[in-house]
Amino acid sequence: MASAVRSPGDDGFFRGRPVLITGGLGFIGATLAARLVGLGARVTLVDNLMPQYGGNWFNIEGIRDRVTVHVADVRDAARMQGLIRGQAFIFNLAGQSSHMDSMTDPFTDLEINCHAQLSLLEACRQLNPGAKVVFASTRQLYGRPDYLPVDEKHLLRPVDVNGINKMAGEWYHILYNNVYDIGGCSLRLTNTIGPRMRVKDARQTFLGVWVRDLVQGRPFEVWGGGQLRDFTYVDDAVDAFLLAAADERANGGVFNLGGDGAISLADLARLLVEVAGGGAFEVRDFPPERRRIDIGDYYADFTAIRERLGWRPATPLREALARTVEYYRRHLDAYL
Numbered sequence: 001m002a003s004a005v006r007s008p009g010d011d012g013f014f015r016g017r018p019v020l021i022t023g024g025l026g027f028i029g030a031t032l033a034a035r036l037v038g039l040g041a042r043v044t045l046v047d048n049l050m051p052q053y054g055g056n057w058f059n060i061e062g063i064r065d066r067v068t069v070h071v072a073d074v075r076d077a078a079r080m081q082g083l084i085r086g087q088a089f090i091f092n093l094a095g096q097s098s099h100m101d102s103m104t105d106p107f108t109d110l111e112i113n114c115h116a117q118l119s120l121l122e123a124c125r126q127l128n129p130g131a132k133v134v135f136a137s138t139r140q141l142y143g144r145p146d147y148l149p150v151d152e153k154h155l156l157r158p159v160d161v162n163g164i165n166k167m168a169g170e171w172y173h174i175l176y177n178n179v180y181d182i183g184g185c186s187l188r189l190t191n192t193i194g195p196r197m198r199v200k201d202a203r204q205t206f207l208g209v210w211v212r213d214l215v216q217g218r219p220f221e222v223w224g225g226g227q228l229r230d231f232t233y234v235d236d237a238v239d240a241f242l243l244a245a246a247d248e249r250a251n252g253g254v255f256n257l258g259g260d261g262a263i264s265l266a267d268l269a270r271l272l273v274e275v276a277g278g279g280a281f282e283v284r285d286f287p288p289e290r291r292r293i294d295i296g297d298y299y300a301d302f303t304a305i306r307e308r309l310g311w312r313p314a315t316p317l318r319e320a321l322a323r324t325v326e327y328y329r330r331h332l333d334a335y336l
């Protein structure tokens with residue numbers, strides 16, 4: 001797609017370079033893989049395809065014969081050592097991202113988002129210290145914001161187990177950058193949306209369920225409705241990963257991603273219906289178990305990455321929603 005940000009790969013930067021994407025069959029990882037294939041990189045994907053997460057073979061339709069895929073678990077340290085050797089860039093996106101699952105099954109979250117991250121970095125230190133590692137972090141680290149928009153100076157005070165483990169995962173990357181010179185940095189993603197996102201359930205994003213119900217002609221449920229959120233279109237998130245990988249000024253940094261402004265969930269629901277040319281939604285009370293770990297209003301200040309790397313979200317929300325609906329009208333069956 002056309003992007004206002006000049007992708008660093010446009011100048012041939014990634015051509016012929018070996019690249020590993022953990023979580024590469026997932027929503028963002030597979031979108032990144034497609035872009036890197038187009039830029040001429042030698043792309044290897046690792047993903048364990050656990051059914052609770054967003055990994056899906058359909059996500060790499062069209063590039064399947066141009067990537068190497070290892071169905072493997074990032075918790076398998078020995079297997080990961082073999083995959084890390086020789087990679088110039090590691091885009092580290094394998095993660096457990098359901099906030100609710102992190103509360104009902106905290107140790108799986110710990111193993112994937114924390115322990116496995118440390119062993120991946122240890123493998124880099126021992127076998128591939130020249131690698132550059134870009135970590136997919138989350139706005140969940142901030143918890144309930146003290147002020148808006150949230151910048152990177154905001155206190156980190158996670159409200160769920162996922163936020164705590166992702167925080168540790170992020171800081172291992174920064175530590176290994178600072179102490180061992182393994183080029184590492186972290187992108188704190190906010191709600192990322194677009195083609196390839198999980199729509200089976202709300203584990204990845206509530207918007208997936210909204211889009212699924214809408215495309216199937218059912219009213220979707222909005223919980224609360226007053227909460228403010230920001231949204232990054234997945235191609236814009238991919239731009240940020242590429243910029244962070246290609247630019248040494250990113251090393252040791254943590255950067256918020258954001259979207260084109262804040263919107264309440266009720267307004268988002270109205271916009272989605274409008275963009276889709278029809279549909280309905282119902283506003284419900286927040287379920288109590290979710291309210292306990294809800295972060296209230298959130299939207300990001302992304303000045304830091306704009307100033308350091310020149311990134312900004314290029315896709316208006318309306319267009320992001322339109323492309324997403326259009327994709328699931330064609331491909332919903334592959335995601336149910």
Ligand SMILES: NC(=O)c1ccc[n+]([C@@H]2O[C@H](COP(=O)([O-])OP(=O)(O)OC[C@H]3O[C@@H](n4cnc5c(N)ncnc54)[C@H](O)[C@@H]3O)[C@@H](O)[C@H]2O)c1
Binds near residue numbers: 048053073
């Ligand atoms: N989508 C968002 O809005 C969002 C927001 C904040 C942070 N993030 C982070 O971005 C990253 C990518 O998220 P996504 O939205 O593409 O989700 P996703 O679930 O589609 O992708 C994650 C991939 O990681 C794989 N994976 C999980 N555990 C694994 C393991 N132990 N071994 C190997 N593979 C494993 C999954 O199978 C999946 O394909 C995650 O780390 C997530 O925490 C995403």
